[in-house]
Amino acid sequence: MSNQTLALCRAAPYGSALAREGIEAVLASAAMEQEIDLLFLGDGVFQLLDSQAPEAIEQKSLRRNLMALPMFGVEQLYVCQHSLEERGIGPDLIQIPGAEVTLVDNPGELIATFQCVLSF
Template sequence: MSNRTLALCRAAPYGSALAREGIEAVLASAAMEQDIDLLFLGDGIFQLLDNQAPEAIGQKSLRRNLKALPMFGVEELYVCQSSLEERGILPEQIQIPGAEVTLVEKPGELIAAYQCVLSF
């Protein structure tokens, strides 16, 4: 894993541009054939929930960007188990078509396996 980059998705999907810009950076990296993985933790896991209505607050959905990840070769998404539990979200609620969701019990160990880590 030392040649791969890990993107930490920590930001809630709406309220700032950080979540959108993070996913766009990952898509751009993947389009340039860079090896990049994603770890959703903290409020970033809210990005993965379906049935959001961001148009009610005048924002665009991130769902299209997330669904594009497998088309760009990002087919495995890491999700922090304790972040899910703290927010009362069940693993079954996290689904991105074409991507495998892997729950991570010790995100620190996963992060430590990467030489390059980006945080959004």
């Protein structure tokens, strides 16, 4: 079993503060040299799309936070394949430079390998 922490990113990027606060918590943990990976599933996969216009709803983009993840040592991102398919998102639309993006068929198996799991 891994000593790392897994953060589950389930919330859509806008409409509540949960997605932003989750990514900020991950960045803060990484800044404190905690090993943390992310799993994007459900509506959380929308956080990874670059083609968003949050200024239209007077929100700040999450893109800058996501792009900072590798700079803080968060280099492994998991994405639920089923969540992408349900939402009609192709894996080619998921690009975070410096991060390794791994598609996951069975998120439950992945989650079971971590000792600590946070959900946002």
